[in-house]
Amino acid sequence: MRISQLSAESGVPIPTIKYYLREGLLPQGEQTSATRAEYGPAHLRRLRLIRALLEVGRVPVAAIRTVIEAVEDERTDVHTMLGTAHYALASRPEPLAGDEEWARAREDVDRLIADLGWGVGPLAPGRDELAQTLVTLARLGMPATHADLLVYAQTAMNLARDHEMGKIPFDGPRDAAVETLVICTVMYGKALDVFRRLAQESESARILGA
Amino acid sequence: MRISQLSAESGVPIPTIKYYLREGLLPQGEQTSATRAEYGPAHLRRLRLIRALLEVGRVPVAAIRTVIEAVEDERTDVHTMLGTAHYALASRPEPLAGDEEWARAREDVDRLIADLGWGVGPLAPGRDELAQTLVTLARLGMPATHADLLVYAQTAMNLARDHEMGKIPFDGPRDAAVETLVICTVMYGKALDVFRRLAQESESARILGA
DNA sequence: CAGACTGGATAGTCTGACTATCCAGTAGGA
DNA sequence: TCCTACTGGATAGTCAGACTATCCAGTCTG
Numbered sequence: 500m501r502i503s504q505l506s507a508e509s510g511v512p513i514p515t516i517k518y519y520l521r522e523g524l525l526p527q528g529e530q531t532s533a534t535r536a537e538y539g540p541a542h543l544r545r546l547r548l549i550r551a552l553l554e555v556g557r558v559p560v561a562a563i564r565t566v567i568e569a570v571e572d573e574r575t576d577v578h579t580m581l582g583t584a585h586y587a588l589a590s591r592p593e594p595l596a597g598d599e600e601w602a603r604a605r606e607d608v609d610r611l612i613a614d615l616g617w618g619v620g621p622l623a624p625g626r627d628e629l630a631q632t633l634v635t636l637a638r639l640g641m642p643a644t645h646a647d648l649l650v651y652a653q654t655a656m657n658l659a660r661d662h663e664m665g666k667i668p669f670d671g672p673r674d675a676a677v678e679t680l681v682i683c684t685v686m687y688g689k690a691l692d693v694f695r696r697l698a699q700e701s702e703s704a705r706i707l708g709a
Numbered sequence: 710m711r712i713s714q715l716s717a718e719s720g721v722p723i724p725t726i727k728y729y730l731r732e733g734l735l736p737q738g739e740q741t742s743a744t745r746a747e748y749g750p751a752h753l754r755r756l757r758l759i760r761a762l763l764e765v766g767r768v769p770v771a772a773i774r775t776v777i778e779a780v781e782d783e784r785t786d787v788h789t790m791l792g793t794a795h796y797a798l799a800s801r802p803e804p805l806a807g808d809e810e811w812a813r814a815r816e817d818v819d820r821l822i823a824d825l826g827w828g829v830g831p832l833a834p835g836r837d838e839l840a841q842t843l844v845t846l847a848r849l850g851m852p853a854t855h856a857d858l859l860v861y862a863q864t865a866m867n868l869a870r871d872h873e874m875g876k877i878p879f880d881g882p883r884d885a886a887v888e889t890l891v892i893c894t895v896m897y898g899k900a901l902d903v904f905r906r907l908a909q910e911s912e913s914a915r916i917l918g919a
Numbered sequence: 920c921a922g923a924c925t926g927g928a929t930a931g932t933c934t935g936a937c938t939a940t941c942c943a944g945t946a947g948g949a
Numbered sequence: 950t951c952c953t954a955c956t957g958g959a960t961a962g963t964c965a966g967a968c969t970a971t972c973c974a975g976t977c978t979g
Binding site: 921923928930935942946948 | 956961962964965966972973974
Binding site: 544547548551554555557576577578581582585588589590612617618619620623625626628629631632635636638639640641643647648650651652654655656657658659660661662663664666669679680682683684686687688689690691692693694695696697698699700701702703704705706707 | 754757758761764765767786787788791792795798799800822827828829830833835836838839841842845846848849850851853857858860861862864865866867868869870872873874876879889890892893894896897898899900901902903904905906907908909910911912913914915916917
């Protein structure tokens with residue numbers, strides 16, 4: 500299929516598709532002549548993935564490119580590849596410099612993860628993100644209790660173990676695994692976020708008897 | 710306290726504070742003379758809230774302003790006020806025009822919420838957000854099952870009922886209720902998101918035996 | 920009374936995600 | 950054959966959002 504058809508089927512304007520090609524989000528089509536290239540269903544699929552990450556997941560273009568580069572580097576094993584994808588999905592917070600409060604929060608996070616027995620890399624950006632969240636909560640006068648954190652951690656683990664990682668085709672082609680992981684993480688993350696707000700609204704209505 | 714001290718204590722540059730004042734995110738200080746105004750601890754607190762929503766929650770300035778306007782409009786009751794805050798926190802997706810697939814997804818969402826017995830307003834933006842998420846998942850070839858959705862919905866409700874809405878001081882001043890709600894929604898939402906990614910990484914390591 | 924600082928106003932910057940225009944070179948029908 | 954639509958590639962422009970810089974006249978403060 501040609502670019503105009505790719506655009507028609509995906510609903511993405513041609514200049515935008517060209518932009519994604521330039522940025523390396525979308526692989527080049529197969530050149531059939533100097534001014535013609537052929538795109539296949541894989542391009543359409545990739546394009547839909549890009550739009551899903553951008554629109555629903557608000558993942559920046561640069562992060563999407565990182566994920567894609569990890570997939571296309573054949574040297575890395577599947578776990579590392581999934582890790583790279585995961586790390587790219589993190590919203591890297593600014594350092595929040597060598598504050599003492601921060602260092603303590605970071606230690607708390609490391610201890611919590613160790614206590615839970617989770618096998619998480621020491622450089623996982625989630626550790627920093629969580630530390631920053633804890634510092635922020637404390638500064639807002641609502642420090643999180645250890646019990647609260649455990650609840651959220653266990654909830655997350657239940658979902659990941661029983662409903663998310665099971666969907667991932669580890670035995671299939673490597674790109675399928677990453678694609679599924681990213682979709683699961685981002686889309687179900689969004690769904691969970693929305694459900695949480697809806698549930699809060701419902702509870703608010705119940706409590707206030709509206 | 711003067712603006713320079715407010716800046717020093719919060720770590721927010723003076724021009725940025727002025728910007729927030731202009732945008733109505735931060736109430737004006739008490740004028741003590743033509744070129745002098747006095748700021749109090751409430752300003753510092755508000756400033757920290759703004760930064761938390763911006764940096765951790767990625768809530769746009771316009772949405773923060775909406776929340777604040779709702780709080781300051783004394784006419785609205787608490788439930789409506791919390792609703793306004795909630796609606797402002799939603800990431801309003803573009804219409805995704807009158808597609809038939811979309812209409813069906815939207816009906817599914819409405820039916821699901823009704824089946825759950827949740828008291829959610831018919832105009833809650835979460836309904837549309839969820840519908841778009843379902844359409845997107847289907848287009849990506851991974852349609853969500855009804856059973857999956859129920860799991861996420863129940864999980865969200867458990868958290869909201871047992872760990873979130875309980876923190877909200879309904880009997881206190883009206884701004885405290887909204888502030889707590891917003892902090893809970895955004896900060897614990899972030900924490901849950903991070904925990905989910907960490908749990909997935911841990912499971913990936915376990916499954917792949919890394 | 921001098922220098923620092925203030926509130927207020929205006930304009931400029933930076934990033935991220937596009938979008939528009941131009942171009943020469945085919946592809947495919949009249 | 951030739952003409953028109955369309956293509957890939959390159960370059961430059963746009964737009965929104967969140968700041969950031971500069972200027973100014975008017976106080977405080979020592």
